[in-house]
Amino acid sequence: MKQKTVARKLIVKEEPHSIISEQYRVLRTNIKFSSAKKMKSFVVTSAIQGEGKSTTAANLAQLFAEEKQNVLFIDADLRKPTVHFTFNLQNTIGFSLALSHQKAIEECIQKTDDPYLDVMTSGPIPPNPSELLGSERLNEIKQQLEEQYDWIIFDTSPLLAVTDTQLLANRVDGVVLVVDMNKTHKKMVKKAQNLIENAEGKILGVVLNNVASSNMNYYSSKYYGSYVQK
């Protein structure tokens, strides 16, 4: 499906008092309490495309920044990037160029109108995303950025499609799994969960999109941060 090229709205900014925004704030709280160990980075992912990864990740990045935490939001979906649309940014320079040593890390970071939120867009779509995300260079970039920021939040590719996100899950402090209950069968969710576990990723929580109240018991109560989508 063709990606939308129009700017996307951040609901936590546009409608901070809405129920969805409140639920994103609950999710933020749950993430902060999900580990006794100091966390600095997490990925937001899902089994397949279109489940709401980018939407969830962008709203969370904004919410962490609103608590005056220095946040860097990185578009690590090097196949179908959308973060530049959300924040209305150019995408000629970004993560792919930092990973492939074509640009210095600082050059790939852009400011937003929130002083606590910086963004690294994907950069040009590379021919070899998995190779770049599996490289030692990722560790170097992460290490440097973790010194500069309180939180590094990654938007990612779908887990079942490619290995990119497993490679990332292995190197960040946690994983937020987004599940669109209308789209994704329980077996696919289980498979996504297994892929995260195989990568030694730590699941911080699961966001349920499109939850019908009658379905609530379908997924066990270990999941949190569910919110109802229109």
Ligand SMILES: Nc1ncnc2c1ncn2[C@@H]1O[C@H](COP(=O)(O)OP(=O)(O)O)[C@@H](O)[C@H]1O
């Ligand atoms: N909670 C939500 N409420 C309404 N629309 C949503 C919600 N989450 C995602 N969407 C819409 O669904 C579509 C796919 O979401 P996106 O975040 O781009 O998914 P992904 O990154 O997983 O491919 C987008 O058009 C987005 O605006």
Ligand SMILES: [Mg+2]
């Ligand atoms: Mg996306």
